[in-house]
Amino acid sequence: MLNIDNLHVTLGGNNILRGLSLAVKPGEVHAIMGPNGSGKSTLSYTIAGRDGYEATDGAVTLDGESILDLDPNERAAKGLFLSFQHPMEIPGVQTMNFIRTALNAQRKARGEDEISAADFIKLIREKAKLVGLDDAKLKRPFNVGFSGGEKKRMEMLQMAMFEPHFAIMDETDSGLDIDALKMVGEVVNALRGPSRGFLIITHYQRLLEYIKPDHVHVLAGGRIVKSGGPGLAAELEKSGYEQFVEAA
């Protein structure tokens, strides 16, 4: 499914990722943990195709196809979803209108029919309930005046709506209370399936109590320095990242 091989990425002339390799098979959930500045967000932005994140070496493929030359929306149409660490407020853009436009743009790019207005409203109401967002919030400009937790719920709402093929969750747990963490766990666990993959980027073990990862990796100094099973997360919680920072 997602294969990253010897990826080197520069941002503004600085080498951030230095030979990162990672393979996520269909149906797997991988967690990436690591200290601040280790390149976690750079990895998520590079996979999603943000301008300025330049892959100078290596490859990223999704289902065997290289995605590094695709536009962000082309990657989205292939089912790649990024839950943002800091979701945007977009004044003037009505939430429902935007999500429907986005969903239809993805469907159209895949050669599928657009969703009807009635079906869309039914679906978004159902998913909003799942993530704990009021209907009233859906009528507001996108994320404007929302709390940090509400913004993360809006990310999860979109993930539930788009049902992505591969999802990257960039510190979705930061700023969330226990109830919201549980909700994130429920959304991810409901979507888990044999053809879907997840990459969960986090600082802490907390979220991984709700989402059991198949593999845990430590990212430090721009590459994966250690990989293991779910037990590695608990181990890191005790020992910290210092040993890896020094090693990197």
Next chain:
Amino acid sequence: MSTKLFINPSALEAGVEAAFEARSEPSEAQAAAFQRFAKLRLPHRRIEGWKWSDFNAALRNFTPINEDPGAIAISPTDFSALNPIEFRIVDGRIQLPEEEMPDGMRYGVIDPVATITELETHGIATLNVAITRKALGIEILEDAAPERPILIRHINSAAGFSFAQTMMRVSSNAKAKLIETYEGEGAGFYSHLFHMVVRDGATFNRTVLHETGTENIVHSICAAKIDEAARFEQTSLSTGSRLSRHETILHFWSPGSTAKINSAALLGGACHNDFTTHVLHKERGCETRQLHKGVATDRGRNVFQGKFEVERAAQKTDAKMTANALLLSDMAEANHKPELEIYADDVECAHGSTSGALDKDALFYLRQRGLSEKQARTLLIEAFVGAVIDEVEDDGVRNVLRAKTLDWLEAV
């Protein structure tokens, strides 16, 4: 080259002098206005307030061709769903509605204004006073509130110059909705002088849509006197042209009135639009809200000049002005000049002005969700301009302005 009055005249100045001399009997007021214009001449960039919109330069090489264009085909208005009472000023000639006069109002072709004190140093307005022979007069009677909007279509299809005036009174406790459209594919100069009075307790709502061909040079000025406890609301949308400037001058003469003056400009190609406003608060307790949103791409140029003046007697004035520009290309320009001139001490007045490009973070966010670059840009620009358009209360008017915005976005 020189004429009797002008040394080194522009073609327009020579043209208007010839036209003025050919008239049989101009009124004394008009003769005086023409003498004043000969001293003032066309406004140029060395005059404060005109440095970004130089009509003298634009008209210097303009050769008016004042041929009668004959009958031109006029398509139905974009506002036809609102069933408006439709007036037309076609290349300066007034056409009254072809229907019976509705209740609550009267109108007709009347003598032009003799002078407007506050515009005596304004070159174009002075020229307009000197030249215009007949004015459109519209009066909304006391307590009347005509359901249908009044529409004035300024259609300029020729390559000459034309001048027109409208005088309008919204009587006490009356309500009126006016839509003005500036249209036509001409390549001439058009000046419209709009003099209006909003009486005690009246509400006046004005929408201005400037969507002419790119070659027109247009100047409009609306000078309004607002009486007590009255309301003035205005929304303007312009896609500009070779040079267009729409001025609004509001005078609050009495206490307790409110105004909302919003504007949006969508400027591509080499289009230039200038919204210049001056709100004079003379009495206490008046409130003004002003929001401008300008979008410029290619070599488009967005000019906004807003001035709030608060006289000593105008305590408890509450006035806020915001102007934001979005620049979508390296060559696009925004020139903003927000100004406060305050002589009262117990007031709340503020202004803010920004300009910038589209938010890259927002663009990436939208694209990550599947929107193409064009879709994402369109959504963000629409949202930017939407801050002005969403404020329009009338559904029909708002829908037309929104559709015009989408048309423009589709084309750039």
